[in-house]
Amino acid sequence: MSGKARNLRLAALVAVLALLLVPVGGPASAAGGPGVKLSATQAGAGGSVTVSGTGWRPHTLLMLLVCGRATPSRGVIGGTNSCANGDGRAVTTGAQGVFSRKLPVAEPPVPCPCVVHVATVTGAQAEADAVLQVAGHPVAPLPAERSGGRLAVLSDTRLTGSSGPLTWFGAPPSRTLVFTVGNTGTSTIEDPVFQVGSAHGVFAPQWDDRQWHGRLAPGRKAEVRLPVELSAGAHGDYTVSLKYDGRVLAEQPWGVGRPWGVTLFWILLCLVVPAALFRIGMAVVDRVRPRRSGGSHRTGPPSLPRPAALRLPRPAALRLPRPAALRLPRLPRSRTPEPPPANPTLPWFAPHSGPGDPACRLSAPHNDSPSSPTTPTRKGPT
The missing domain is CATH 2.60.40.10 (Immunoglobulins)
Structure with a gap:
């Protein structure tokens, strides 16, 4: 075997080893950042792939989506409007910032090239993409990048x-x-x-x-x-x-x-409206209720019967004897009034009359003394 053939075999062996060492669907992020890899780079709609990631923040909620019109270098053109949002999955990273989740493969609403897009839901923004070929889904070239300002x-x-x-x-x-x-x-x-x-x-x-x-x-x-x-x-x-x-x-x-303020408004509305309806209902009932023939008409709920009054026996009254009435003797009344004298005479002391007048002597005492006939005459010693 010549040296040239040996070198060709050695180069082929190195290339095979390099392909075996390259991870399938390798991470599409820079070194030190969050990374994503897939269990398969090609799958049909209805199938599934396992998505694994490393380098993410611990205990972070992530969203996994299959998106079209996207590449790891340019990202997802059109945002989540280019993704199959209905078939996405959520996953939470562990304490070491790693995760593994099975994702169903669905056709995105736009043509491929397609990726599996992983992004944080809350907190600081972080995202990564991994290339995925969706079998049977149409493919269209990406729009050209703008030249000039960026x-x-x-x-x-x-x-x-x-x-x-x-x-x-x-x-x-x-x-x-x-x-x-x-x-x-x-x-x-x-x-x-x-x-x-x-x-x-x-x-x-x-x-x-x-x-x-x-x-x-x-x-x-x-x-x-x-x-x-x-x-x-x-x-x-x-x-x-x-x-x-x-x-x-x-x-x-x-x-x-x-x-x-809206909550307070609804609370007040729930209190005021029933109270107003109750007042209106009571007014209607007061109008249609038949009134009594006599006496004042009393509105409101019927009064309860009063309890019977407790009557205690009265103590015996202390009766004192009444004092005897002082009765004076009644003077006898003459039944026939005496006729007045024919020739009234004046009293002996009347003017124009002297004590020796015969008319005056008729009313004066016989002994010409002012003393009463009942008064005894006091005689001196003889």
């Missing part, structure tokens, strides 16, 4: 501002998304249009276009402020996402308080 977020995003007092009564909460972007391309970017989305829990975000007016030359950076508004009565944990040119640039969590 934006990148240079600082952490934050939400500023506060909601007014009407938010306590169900008004839409609003904030301002503030971040700094830089132009890493070779041409100037003018009036870029961003997409701002808000997602509640594990649901996909709803995107709204927000245009920033300004020019950004290559190598320059600028601070961008975009308004964010949720629906009326929104509360709970939300995630605000920023996307540009089909790529998610940043995500920011947002905790929205409960509108307690």
